Amino acid sequence: MEYRIWHPFTQHGQKAELPEIVAASGSWITDKSGKRYFDAISSWWVNLHGHSHPHIAERVNEQMKTLEHVIFSGFTHAPAQELCNRLMNHLPKNDWKFFFSDNGSTAIEVAMKMAIQYLRQQEAGTKVKVIGLEGSYHGDTFGAMSVAERSVFTTSWDDFLFDVVHIPAPLPGSENACLEALERHADSNTIFIYEPLVQGAGGMRMYSDEALHQMLSVAKLKGCVLIADEVMTGFGRTGRWFASSASAIVPDIICLSKGLTGGALPMSLTVCGNHLYEAFLDERFIKGFLHGHSFTGNPVGCAAALASLDLMEENETWMAISMIEKEIAKIAERLTVLERVTDIRHKGTILAFEYAGAGSYDHQMREVLYERFMHAGHLIRPLGNTVYIMPPYCTTKKELEVVGTVIIDVIQSIEEEQF
Ligand SMILES: Cc1ncc(COP(=O)(O)O)c(C=O)c1O
Structure with missing residues (x-):
């Protein structure tokens, strides 16, 4: 007999082992092996000021x-x-x-x-x-x-x-x-x-x-x-x-x-x-x-x-929010070079776009994207073909630039394999 944790929105038939997270600080989470992931989705959109504040x-x-x-x-x-x-x-x-x-x-x-x-x-x-x-x-x-x-x-x-x-x-x-x-x-x-x-x-x-x-x-x-x-x-x-x-x-x-x-x-x-x-x-x-x-x-x-x-209620938080708004607008601009990226949109601290098929829910593509982002040390969890980020407000300009680069690199690597 062996206990098992049944995780939410997880198909355990596909995924037996999940990374074990041991710590989180600011916009970063760390797993047992010491690998760090940038939490680009604020852990299911909940985290505002960074982890373990x-x-x-x-x-x-x-x-x-x-x-x-x-x-x-x-x-x-x-x-x-x-x-x-x-x-x-x-x-x-x-x-x-x-x-x-x-x-x-x-x-x-x-x-x-x-x-x-x-x-x-x-x-x-x-x-x-x-x-x-x-x-x-x-x-x-x-x-x-x-x-x-x-x-x-x-x-x-x-x-x-x-x-x-x-x-x-x-x-x-x-x-x-x-x-x-x-x-x-x-x-x-x-x-x-x-x-x-x-x-x-x-x-x-x-x-x-x-x-x-x-x-x-x-x-x-x-x-x-x-x-x-x-x-x-x-x-x-x-x-x-x-x-x-x-x-x-x-x-x-x-x-x-x-x-x-x-x-x-x-x-x-x-x-x-x-x-x-x-x-x-x-x-x-x-x-x-x-x-x-x-x-x-x-x-x-x-x-x-x-x-x-x-x-x-601190001014710095609102300054950070407007910095994120500006930086994700820049990422949106950079994404326009990718041919199969469509419907790029952003509001406040949320940036989203469709990859390879607007309006569809390609679970396989979602998994490929998720795994590659994770491999690149970024927690980005697409909703079907919708890729989005919604980072914590403590995220820096530099971190946002890197997220943009990671998204572009991951998509380009998939494109290169497919064509
Ligand atoms: C708009 C909206 N309403 C309700 C919920 C449900 O919240 P919870 O997952 O905390 O039950 C969510 C969760 O993502 C949501 O995005």
Whole structure:
């Protein structure tokens, strides 16, 4: 008998052994053999300030010694209060209420359950409709899978998912199709969920501030409950604190996770407007929001999030973000020499392009690219044929230049073998 760890999104039939990571610092991770990898994807988009950041470590360590955890139903604590109070300074202006959970998928589950119950509490028996965007991804739990477009990530469970109307995302050229579909399908019993400005796992599909604003204007006019999934786009990724700020229309609910703790500990927030919160206030327990997880509002997670906020509030972090924006624009320019590289796009600290077949999901090509990037000491994990980088904010100009060179070298080496 031999124990085995079953890793996420890993086909163990293809990969028996995985590199063992023993340490990580700044933008670099180190394996057992001493090989270092540049973490160009911020370890699944969570890491903001670099690995093992001393300030986050210190605040977490202090919190661990005073209050490591307490049941959050019936109690509150200062780290959670301070975190929500400080987030009010950075979220789009609104009278926000904050519900804690543990990861991006649960932030979405909470948002969906909250929105459905909210609509039913307005009017008993309401038939709720849900609209999502084509190319969307919202997580791996059943509710989160339901609201996302059906894809390789949902195939095995499609017949267990609830019905959602998926409309075109307002990508360049599809803006009108999106608006027309919203006009046709949305009404005041509709929940509309979307990733603002960048659709992540669906292939780093990007759309403009204007397209976001127009889409939300129609949805708002129709009376939809708007859920912004900012699990990936939050905390500076698109060059702003939150992508939702690109439109004057404030969503009813915003989901946050990944960068919330600077990528150090699992935590998420479902942030809702006061009108939703108030709709649950009642003498009867059953009218409340009967949802929660064992580790909801964990104080150590809150301490990590507070430490990350300290760093996010520093000028240097925003200078670093704009340096990354400029440097990845330069990489985008350099990539244009590669013939089979298409649809080069970037927003904030995210750069993406298609290699050898836009819109397809060539798993074999993905594996080849991944292995070669790893061999070159760079963690770059394509989504099918979409290659992207999203580095931590501590990344230097020099490191970014090298990433550009590695991407070009790897692609050129594949081209040379194929032709
Ligand atoms: C936009 C978006 N929503 C939700 C999720 C799910 O988050 P988690 O993996 O933490 O469950 C992800 C994860 O990549 C995401 O990108």
